[in-house]
Amino acid sequence: MPPHSDLRDLDGREAVITASHVRKEYGAFTAVRDATFAVARGEIFGLLGPNGAGKTTTVECLQGLREASGGTISVLGLDPVRQSRELRRRVGSQLQEAALPDHIRVWEALELFASLIPGGRDWREIMAEWGLAEKSKTSFNALSGGQRQRLFVALAVVNGPEVVFLDEMTTGLDPAARRIAWDLIREIRERGSTVVLVTHFMEEAERLCDRIAVMDQGRVVALDSPRGLIASYAAGLRVVFDTQADIGFLSGVRFVEAVHREGPRVTVEGHGAVLASVAAALVGHGIEPPDLHLEAPTLEDVFLSLTGHVMAE
């Protein structure tokens, strides 16, 4: 992180959340050391990091479910701890490891949660919007994983919140269900809420988030758009192909920085138009590898270069 950059800078956009040097200690254990960031209205903001990075604790502090040990937090201009009642009216949340009573029915849960924050929309409309109308009279314990997910989303938005917190929403879902959940998340934003998404799935963060705060060991270590993070922290491109031919000439080709060889597998590191110039040089030498391709860096590479370790799932 360049020393002059302020993680709370939104280029003049309105901040719905500002967290400054947030700390959270449990006795001798420090769960969050320094979380500093701002979330702009209308964006999908990701908190990305491995398990134990302090993501959940951070969003729980933002929601006033835990009191930070240090630093300042402002959510919609409110102090999450002292103005929690007001905050509840204006935010929604889907929590990790939360459940409903086994025998509560879908409509009962929606009606109850809607009644907690008066003045919102009709919960029947929300039930229909999230595709739960047919399951209205089904008990919570009889819902499928995907249906529970939709119910939790519906409960999170039943009060028409300005900010919705989603904590590890897709953990434990199979890939197909995860894709459906991603659509739900996009839909929450399209319906006008700012989304704060906690996840440890790189792909999820990369696909959904406008901006991502990368957390590691209790700190926000970088914050930018997925493309911006990749450009800043993992700029290198890799051209990969298989050949048995001698490719010593490649190290002199434009945009190439390094050439590695492992058996038939050749990896060329470079930047800019490295793919085009390597392809041209290969064809010029009569080599036409059918599997020639570019490996663009991912958030995985960003995380590795930021923290020096891979993000084990």
Place this chain on the structure above:
Amino acid sequence: MTEPPTGTHTQGGAGAPPADPAPGSPGAVASGAARRVAHAAPLAISPGRWALAFVKVLLRMTWIETKLLVREPVTLVFSFAFPVLVLVLLGGIFGGQHMDSGPYAGLKMMDWYVPSYIGLVIASIGTVSLPVHLSTYRERGVLRRFRASGVSEWALLGSQFLVGLGTCLIGGLVISVLGIFAYGVAPPDAIGGVVLSFVVAVFAFSALGVLIASLAPTARAAQGVGLLIWFIMMFISGTSAPLDLLPDWMLALGKSLPLYHVVITLVDPWNGYGFDLVQVTIVGGIGLATTLMAAGLFRWE
């Protein structure tokens, strides 16, 4: 960083960085926050409307909890089945006998046992059913979910009290009907006194139940602790062996537990010994003290 006094808090540790006047920087963020506070102000509601909203949530929670209880009647049946069963056994042993010593000498045994078993039902709901229910909710993350959506502690606990009151009422009626029709026990002498004592007893035992749920780390622990407390109370509070058969130290221990006092407050007005204000005050006091402790120790997760 110039932030408005409302909407932010600073505690210990690292503070905010020094002022940064550059436009588009945190200064601009803070003024945006200040505008939103001003915008939010009209949403603040008066105490009267807040109280009304609270009562609505409390009643809705109570209604849903009642429906949930009815959908899983096993809990309900077990709360009554044991006291009723033991009452039948005691009826078989002591039916027709009279107390031959102590302040209640001459009273028919069953006239003692029937009202005191209403107390035993209240104790079983309070020390076992309620703490197991609450700590199961906590273990499964139901309380987490409720809290994040703005269910207040008092609405949650109030609904538990009201559901407990209803459950105890049904249990009390079952025992009363059984006593009056099967064992020829006279109906309550002072029904008002019995009802008041009953409500105060449910309050005290509900508070005890919340306290057990708050202290127990898991639902299983809550069940173990609750059952233990309930059994001990049952044996030395006049709900099994007659009190005048107990050795002094056991009686003294019994008198230090809430069920003994609850039994007295139910037996007295039922049998024409009058409404015992001192005993009811003791039960109410136990309830208040336990409520304060339970409120301080209550955990959502």
